[in-house]
Amino acid sequence: MSAFSVYDSVEELSSETRDLMAQAVEVRKQAYAPYSKFRVGAAILLDNGKVVLGSNQENAAYPSGLCAERVAIFQAGAIYPNAKILKMAISATADAKELSEPIPPCGACRQSIAEYEIRQDVPIEIYFMGAVGKVCKSDSLKNLLPLLFDKNFL
Template sequence: MSKTLQYINSKILTGYRKELVEKAKSAALKAYAPYSNFKVGAAVLMSDGQIYTASNQENAAFGESICAERVTLLYATANNPDVAPKAMAIAAFKNGNFTEQIISPCGACRQVLAETEKRYNSPIELILYSTNESVIISSAADLLPLSFSYGIMEQ
């Protein structure tokens, strides 16, 4: 099994991982998702111990909707710019239940996560929750190994 990707029974999560998942689940229930009814919540743990949560926010002009991961991460770093994010949990709620399938960040969220890791020179562990099992990814960069970066524009 890869050290960067672990599958674990969601019922045995402990410590900060369990706390982040519970906070992500609570955040999902607050999502504004009247069009898809697919509610996603995220919780990010900062290296100073603070936890920020948020949810997806849909808009009738669908392109203007924003995912829970970006809302949470950008809010956390805007309000705590000198502190690196350490870990993020993501949970989704649909049809009255949390999902049985693991959800993974979209491409835009992966790019923002990758940029944030580069900005702070620090990995962000991801905990992708489902009711059956969770996936723990040691660095968001593992989801987007060839991310676009500022260095490309300087060439």
């Protein structure tokens, strides 16, 4: 399994993945980020054809907020508990400047995504970008969290 692929722009992605990323960009605009001014959107494609969206939701009582990736993945798990996650698209930017470098999921989100990937025993393709520019693709969460902690340690 290759570690990462890098695309110069979303235009190089398949139409299905381009659409998923467009949904991540749109939901990013709905992020509730009055404190960090950092907005993230996530779109998840399930094997049943459904798309589940999430945006970061902050709270004045840190760390009570939740990242876009976890909003989306927990929602997918709650609404479609038997569906497998095929792809996740993530877009992030800051209010003060338009980010052009790919922004990967934070550590807590990587751990949460790992739980779903291990449970479903199918790799999750993860695409991530800033507001514009290059898009990185990981064929599996295991590329982003190579020494992951899972249920086998419990």
